[in-house]
Amino acid sequence: MMKPTRTIAALIVAAGRGSRAGDGLPKQYRRVGQSPLLAHSVAIFAGHPAISTVRVVIDPADQQLYRESVAQAATLGAPVPGGPTRQASVRAGLEALAADAPDLVLVHDAARPFVSFDLIDRALAALSVPGSLAAVPGTALVDTIKSVDAAETVTGTPARLALRAIQTPQAFDFAALLAAHRRVAGEPGFAATDDAAVMEWAGHPVRVFPGDPANVKLTYPADFAAAERLMTRTIAMNDVRIGQGYDVHAFGPGDHVWLGGVRIAHDRGVIAHSDGDVVLHALTDALLGAIADGDIGSHFPPSDPQWRGASSDRFLAHAGALIAARGGRIGNIDITVVCEAPKVGPHRDAMRARIGAILGLEAERVAIKATTSEQMGFVGRREGLAALAVATVRLPGD
Incomplete structure (x- = not known):
């Protein structure tokens, strides 16, 4: 996986109404599999280690739907109010990012x-070519394409080999894209259906890299039915995995600890490279163990300074995104916290809700228990705290 050398933001456009999809709700808030449509993209981008910020552009009328649909990961900034067109919405998102460009x-x-980690990596690799300011994923066409007039009469047959079906995510030099959007905003009658068109208008070359045929856009009711079958894979989800994780941190100076993504007041802090959340660390390892994909240290090395003080919900979102990228689903999570203090009970439901939000999982699938060590060992001596986690994951099988 690519290691970031430049700061990278993701802008997810979700301000449309999606009326062709039917069902009343804007399509980005309709459920597909276990989660609303928007949540799937948010989880992948928020879980990618190269991406430092994720912003979502929404219709201002959809604030409540948005809050109910997304995981509030550390990388996810406040939603951006969109405009009347996709072009205006993207510009609004870019302007919001410009404060910390x-x-x-x-x-x-x-x-x-x-969308997958692999496709995101290909987008970033395509943009790393010297002099490249814009790169978009494209797939070759297999159908013959006809151009038609208003009467649906064929007017031409373009050469299929010279055509590509363009997808997202599209990758850009931020300053160049923002400048192009600002310039084209004053151009009467110009309407772009993607951001590559804006860069083309500004005179920038746009590179096409191989897209992913599975990265389909959901537009019509039949698309949602197909996506549901692909997402759930009810019959084929028979590869059941179990992973377990363990983490421990010593107490140190401070006035709070993080447990399960919840800040809890305490007379001590913990000594850790990141925020020291033993619950999220143990759970991250459990999920990675279930798919045999290393451990938290291999994905987020403590020797790397970019993870110093990092919020652990980023690590957990990454593990969840890896499972989603393999077509998997988390069945249930069982966590035990071992400490003499602080008391876990008063914060149990908040921790369950927070973990569920990060992973796009119902809180009823998250169990939190707590115990002491009966005053034995380092926990009993109040020198630190520990957590154990077990997770069940279903992957597509034969």
Whole structure:
């Protein structure tokens, strides 16, 4: 996986109404599999270690739907009010990012829930070519294409080999894309259906890299039915995995600890490279163990300074995104916290809700228990605290 050398932000466009999809709700808030459509894209981008910031552009009328749909990961900033067109919405998102401008930006449509880590990596690799300011994923066409007039009469047959079906995420130099959007905003009659068109208008070359045929855009009711079958894979989800994780941290100076993504007041802090959340660390390892994909240290090395003081919900979101990228589903989570203090009981429901939000999982699938060590060992001497986690994951099988 690519290691970031430049700051990278992701902008997810979710301000449309999606009326062609039917069912009343804007399509980005309809459930597909276990989660709303928007949540799938948010989980992948928030879980990618190269991406430092994720912003979502929404219709201002959808604030409540948005809050109910997304995991509030550390990388996810406040939603950005969109405009009357996709072009205006993207510009609004770029302007919101400009206050702390990234080097690169990925623009993605929320209606593409099957985006993968591999496709994101290809987008960033394509943009790393010297002099490249814009790169977009494209797939070759297999059908013959006809151009038609208003009467649906064929007017031409373009050469299929020279055509590509363009997807998102599209990758750009942030400053160049923002400048192009600002310039084109004053151009009467110009309407772009993607951001590559804005860069083309500004005179920038746009590179096409191989897209992913699975990265489909959901537009019509039949698309949602197909996505549901692909997402759930009810019959084929018979590869059941179990992973376990353990983490421990010593107490040190401080006035709070983080447990399960919840800040809890305490007379001590913990000594840790990140925020020291033993619950999320143990759970991250359990999920990684279930898919045999290393451990938290291999994905987020403590020797790397970019993870110093990092919020642990980032690590957990990454593990969840890896499972989603393999077509998997988390069945249930069982966590035991071992400490003499602080008391876990008063914060149990908040921890369950927080973990569920990070992973796009119902809180009823998250169990939190607590115990002491009967005053034995380092926990009993109040020198630190520990957590154990077990997770069940279903993957597509034969």
